[in-house]
Amino acid sequence: DARVTQTPRHKVTEMGQEVTMRCQPILGHNTVFWYRQTMMQGLELLAYFRNRAPLDDSGMPKDRFSAEMPDATLATLKIQPSEPRDSAVYFCASGLGGPGDSPLHFGNGTRLTVT
Amino acid sequence: RKEVEQDPGPFNVPEGATVAFNCTYSNSASQSFFWYRQDCRKEPKLLMSVYSSGNEDGRFTAQLNRASQYISLLIRDSKLSDSATYLCVVSTIQGAQKLVFGQGTRLTINP
Numbered sequence: 001d002a003r004v005t006q007t008p009r010h011k012v013t014e015m016g017q018e019v020t021m022r023c024q025p026i027l028g029h030n031t032v033f034w035y036r037q038t039m040m041q042g043l044e045l046l047a048y049f050r051n052r053a054p055l056d057d058s059g060m061p062k063d064r065f066s067a068e069m070p071d072a073t074l075a076t077l078k079i080q081p082s083e084p085r086d087s088a089v090y091f092c093a094s095g096l097g098g099p100g101d102s103p104l105h106f107g108n109g110t111r112l113t114v115t
Numbered sequence: 116r117k118e119v120e121q122d123p124g125p126f127n128v129p130e131g132a133t134v135a136f137n138c139t140y141s142n143s144a145s146q147s148f149f150w151y152r153q154d155c156r157k158e159p160k161l162l163m164s165v166y167s168s169g170n171e172d173g174r175f176t177a178q179l180n181r182a183s184q185y186i187s188l189l190i191r192d193s194k195l196s197d198s199a200t201y202l203c204v205v206s207t208i209q210g211a212q213k214l215v216f217g218q219g220t221r222l223t224i225n226p
Contacts, residue, residue, distance in 0.1 A: 033214070043159070043202070043216035056213060091158060103149065104214060106158035 002026045006092050006107035014115055018080040021110045023092030024073055031097040032075045033104065034060075034067055038088045046090075049075065050097050082114045116141055121203050121217035129225050132193050136220045138203030139185045147206035148179055150188050152199045153219065159202055162188075190222075198224045 005024040013019055025032050034046040047057040047067040057067060064083070069075045079086055089111050093104040121138045128134050140148075148165035163170065165177040165186050176189040186203055203217035 035216075042218040045213070045215065048213065103161035103164070104159075106160070108158055 002105075004092055004094050004105050004107035006090075006110055008110055009108060010111045010113075012113045012115065013082055015083055016081040017114075018078065019082050019086075019112060019114075021077045021090050021092075021112075023075040023077075023094075023107060025075065025092070025094030026105055027073070029094035029096055029105070031095045032069060033093045033095075034075070034077050035091045035093065036088045037091060037109075043091070046077070079112075082112075084114045087112055087114050117218075118142060118207070118215045119203055119205050119217040121220050123218055123220060125221040125223060127223045127225060128193060130193060130195055132224075133189065133191050134193055134222065135187060135189045136201055136203075136222075137185055137187050138217050139183075140203075140205045140215075141184070142205070142207050143184060145184075145205045145207055148177075148186050149204040149206075149214070150175075150177060150186075151202040151204055151216070153202055154199050159216075162201070193224045195224050195226060198222060 007022045031050050033048040035043045036046055037043045046060040048055050049069050052069040066078045089109045091106050091109045093106045095104045096102040119140050150162040151159040152162040153159040163172050163177055165179045167179055169178045174191045178187045200219040200221045202219045205215050207213050
């Protein structure tokens with residue numbers, strides 16, 4: 001059963017440190033999304049890619065966050081420098097873009113705590 | 116105003132009861148609609164898509180009202196395993212799958 005793989009599962013870091021989260025989408029999926037989930041805000045879209053090209057990153061704080069897809073099997077989300085308010089669960093999801101709008105498959109998430 | 120709004124609950128209902136959730140969306144150009152389910156400390160998973168004519172999957176029925184811009188989910192004969200958070204999801208760009216999630220409605224089924 002194909003799955004989206006995210007690493008690390010948990011990350012605790014101090015304010016000011018760089019954080020890198022990685023995602024391996026399901027093979028063959030051409031759309032990748034990064035979401036952040038907190039109790040207060042729910043699931044917020046940070047960025048998404050189609051065929052490795054960034055389509056929308058308007059939900060992402062540009063001064064500290066960056067998202068890339070170096071190749072079709074890897075997506076990264078970096079925070080530099082991290083702040084306590086970045087503490088959240090970060091989900092990566094992949095899917096197949098197209099007229100049918102197939103469902104998204106989510107990874108297990110990275111639970112980030114910034115102290 | 117949030118793009119997708121849901122009653123956060125929590126809903127606490129006895130096993131076997133019927134429960135319904137509603138969700139409203141603000142973008143009249145929205146094309147695709149879904150219900151996702153999220154268990155505690157787990158990732159969201161697709162429960163069902165919502166079609167214009169309404170659709171049913173076992174004990175679950177989803178309805179879409181485009182004129183009023185709301186979506187509903189009905190769960191009949193609820194089971195303990197139905198306890199979860201139910202997320203209303205709207206796609207705002209056809210084909211590009213930009214999915215916007217509601218805050219979720221938390222449901223607890225009591226024995």
